[in-house]
Amino acid sequence: MKFYAYVRIEPNSKFESDKFLSILYKYGYKIPKNRLILEEASVSKSIYSRDLFQNSINYSLSSGDILVIKSLDCLGCRFEEMLLIANQIFEKQIRLICLDYSKNEINGDLRIFFNHFLMLCSQFEKSFNFNNENLNIIVKKNGRPEILSEVQKKQVLQYFKKGESINSIAKRFSVTRTVIQRILKVVVKNVNNQISYLDTT
Structure with missing residues (x-):
């Protein structure tokens, strides 16, 4: 031994x-x-x-x-x-x-x-990991909650068209600059998609 x-x-x-x-x-x-x-x-x-x-x-x-x-x-x-x-x-x-x-x-x-x-x-470890994986899937699926309504998003676009800065718009709606930038980014993406569609027809 x-x-x-x-x-x-x-x-x-x-x-x-x-x-x-x-x-x-x-x-x-x-x-x-x-x-x-x-x-x-x-x-x-x-x-x-x-x-x-x-x-x-x-x-x-x-x-x-x-x-x-x-x-x-x-x-x-x-x-x-x-x-x-x-x-x-x-x-x-x-x-x-x-x-x-x-x-x-x-x-x-x-x-x-x-x-x-x-x-x-x-x-317990397997159950914990399984629940965490499911939670991650749910979070990814649902994404971030919408902060501004559809009406407010249209207002954001109108203010931006009038030449108002992103900082100023963010202060109007009491949100961060990132929220406004994200809304404008979606608008630009939709416009580009429409242009691409018209080019192919």
């Missing part, structure tokens, strides 16, 4: 290896420095793209070895990934300890609770 530790660290950040190893020693885990695996990876990077972690799981650790990880994000960037990789570790009979979850090995009832926790978080 061998002890290993894996820590994900943000790129270009400092990590005190000796201090971390001394903390592990206090918990009863004596890990040689050459078995402390430090991998620079952003929290958004998939576990399947973290080469050091994958090599450790697939080639370095054997059945019965103990892997100590600092936190849940060492197992992936999404809860679904965390659940899959945790089950892969358990299937290989590698003994897992996640310090943020428990200072003890995750086995027995603790493993059942751990898997259940990851499963609930994964379902």
Whole structure:
């Protein structure tokens, strides 16, 4: 049985290896420095793209070895990934300890609770992402709400034709310059379309 530790660290950040190893020693885990695996990876990077972690799981650790990880994000960037990789570790009979979850090995009832926790978080994450995607679709479909009525838009055009500035028109209707510019842009586009149509007939 061998002890290993894996820590994900943000790129270009400092990590005190000796201090971390001394903390592990206090918990009863004596890990040689050459078995402390430090991998620079952003929290958004998939576990399947973290080469050091994958090599450790697939080639370095054997059945019965103990892997100590600092936190849940060492197992992936999404809860679904965390659940899959945790089950892969358990299937290989590698003994897992996640310090943020428990200072003890995750086995027995603790493993059942751990898997259940990851499963609930994964379902919530999927539901949250699905709802956000639907919300984005609705926002894109509906677009910005109309601030000025059709009558007011015609008035904007009349004032503009008379030579009134965009700033002045915006103050008249208590809106921003962007609103007036958008209305005029639509008018110009419609005129250009009409001209193109007449040219083709």
